[in-house]
Every structure is written in C-alpha cells, then in structure tokens.
Amino acid sequence: MTEAAILTLSAQETHRAGVVLGAVVQAGDVVALSGGLGAGKTALVQGLADGLGVVGHVPSPTFNILLVHPGILRLNHFDLYRLERPEELVDIDFWETVESDGVSAIEWADRFPAELPADRLDVEMDVLDETTRVLRAVGTGPRSRRLASDWTRVWAASGGAVTA
Numbered sequence: 182m183t184e185a186a187i188l189t190l191s192a193q194e195t196h197r198a199g200v201v202l203g204a205v206v207q208a209g210d211v212v213a214l215s216g217g218l219g220a221g222k223t224a225l226v227q228g229l230a231d232g233l234g235v236v237g238h239v240p241s242p243t244f245n246i247l248l249v250h251p252g253i254l255r256l257n258h259f260d261l262y263r264l265e266r267p268e269e270l271v272d273i274d275f276w277e278t279v280e281s282d283g284v285s286a287i288e289w290a291d292r293f294p295a296e297l298p299a300d301r302l303d304v305e306m307d308v309l310d311e312t313t314r315v316l317r318a319v320g321t322g323p324r325s326r327r328l329a330s331d332w333t334r335v336w337a338a339s340g341g342a343v344t345a
Contacts, residue, residue, distance in 0.1 A: 186315055186317050186318070186343065186344040186345065187315070187316040187318065187332070187333065187341060187344075188313070188314070188315055188341075188342040188343070188344050189221070189313070189314045189342075190312060190313055191312050192221060192224050192312070194341070195221040195224045195228070195314055195316075196224050196227055196228035196231070197228060197339075197341070198225060198228060198316060198336060198341065199224070199225040199226060199227060199229040199230075199231070200228040200229070200231050200232040201228075201232065201332060201335050201336050201341070202228070202332050203228065203229045203230070203231060203232015204232050204335060205328060205331040205332050205335055206229070206232075206233070206254065206284045206328065207254075207284075207324075207328075208254055208283065208284070209280075209281075209282060209283075209284075210284050210301075210302065210324070210325070210328060211279050211284075211285045211287065211297070211298050211300075211301040211302065211325075212229070212284070212285070212286045212287065212301070212302045212304060213287045213290030213291075213297055213301045213302065213303045214226070214286065214288050214289070214290055214304050214306065215289065215290055215291035215303070215304070215305050216305060216306030216307065216308070217308065219308065220306040220307070220308050220314065221306055221314050222288045222289075222306060223239075223240075223241040223288065225286075225304070225306070225316070226239065226256075226258055226286045226288065229256065229284070230252065230256050230258075233250075233252035233253050233254050233256050233284065234252040234253040235250040235256055236252075237250075239256075239258065241288070242258050242260040242288075243260045243262060243263065244263070245260075246259065246260060246261070246263065246264065246273050247259050247260075247273050247275075247278065249278075249283070254282075254283055254284050255281075255282070255284070256284055256285075256286065257278050257279065257281070257284065257285040257286070258285075258286050258288075259273075259278075259285065259286065259287040259288060259290075260288040260289060261287060261288065261289040261290065261293060262288065262289040262292070264292065264293070267293050267296050270293065270296055275296070276296075279298055280298070290303070299321060299322055300320075300321060300323065300324050300325050301321050301322070301325050302318055302319070302320055302321075302325040302328050302329055302332075303318070303319040303320075303321060303325075304316055304317070304318050304319075305317040305319070315344065318332060318333070
C-alpha cells in the first residue's frame with residue numbers, strides 16, 4: 182500500500198526530501214531505493230546524510246558498493262548496481278549491516294528484492310521530466326509504514342508537495 186507520493190521539482194528539492202527523511206528515520210531503518218539512472222537516488226541519500234548530521238561529501242558508492250558514514254545515526258549507503266548475484270551480498274556483510282543499529286540506504290535495491298528485510302521503506306523514484314520526480318514511498322511492515330507516514334507529514338508541513 183502506498184503511504185506517500187512526494188513530488189520534487191528540482192535536484193535541490195529531492196535533496197531536501199532526503200533531509201526531511203533524515204529527521205524521521207530511526208536506528209535500524211532500511212530505505213530501499215529504485216529508479217533509473219539519473220532518477221535522483223544519490224541526491225536523496227545525500228539529503229538523508231545531511232539530515233543525519235553526516236559531515237563531508239557523500240558520493241555514490243557505485244565502485245565501493247558500501248560506504249559507511251558516521252552521523253547522529255550511522256548511514257550505511259549501498260549501491261547494488263554492479264552486483265550480479267545475491268551470493269555477492271555475503272562478501273559485503275549485507276545482512277549484518279542492514280540489521281545493525283544504523284540507517285541503511287540501498288540504491289538499486291530492486292536488483293535483489295528477495296534479499297531485502299521484510300520491514301523496509303521502498304522508495305520508487307519516477308522521472309516525470311528533466312527536473313521533476315515522484316518519490317513513491319511504500320512501507321512493507323509496521324515500522325516502515327509509520328516512517329512513510331511521518332516522512333509525508335513532515336514533508337507537507339515544510340511546504341513540500343504530496344500527491345495521491
């Protein structure tokens with residue numbers, strides 16, 4: 182069930198949506214991102230990092246696959262684009278990391294849906310045009326449904342657009 186559909190009109194607004202998400206996540210939350218190249222997954226995660234108080238640049242971990250950033254809560258930033266088989270997740274301690282007390286943001290999470298935690302916030306990023314994105318947030322369990330609701334509520338209260 183879709184809990185939220187956030188509309189962003191620029192890369193800066195996608196970043197701001199991430200900052201708002203960073204204000205409502207809790208230790209152990211998993212944000213599973215999907216969308217094509219250029220959809221804004223990294224911009225959203227960079228905003229999430231800012232919301233978590235991460236200091237310094239947060240690049241896409243495309244070649245590293247996992248980058249860990251200390252903040253108010255630790256941010257575990259995955260990029261699964263280069264992985265070919267679920268067995269490769271063992272090499273990066275995927276399950277131990279997402280089950281830790283940090284916040285995990287997983288770019289290209291749709292590559293291995295069966296390997297994701299049961300309770301996670303799925304964020305599908307749809308490109309409407311060069312600058313406009315729709316972030317469809319679906320909570321797959323009790324905690325993530327609350328997270329989707331909180332994110333939408335705080336986003337709307339900050340003046341952000343929410344669609345049905």
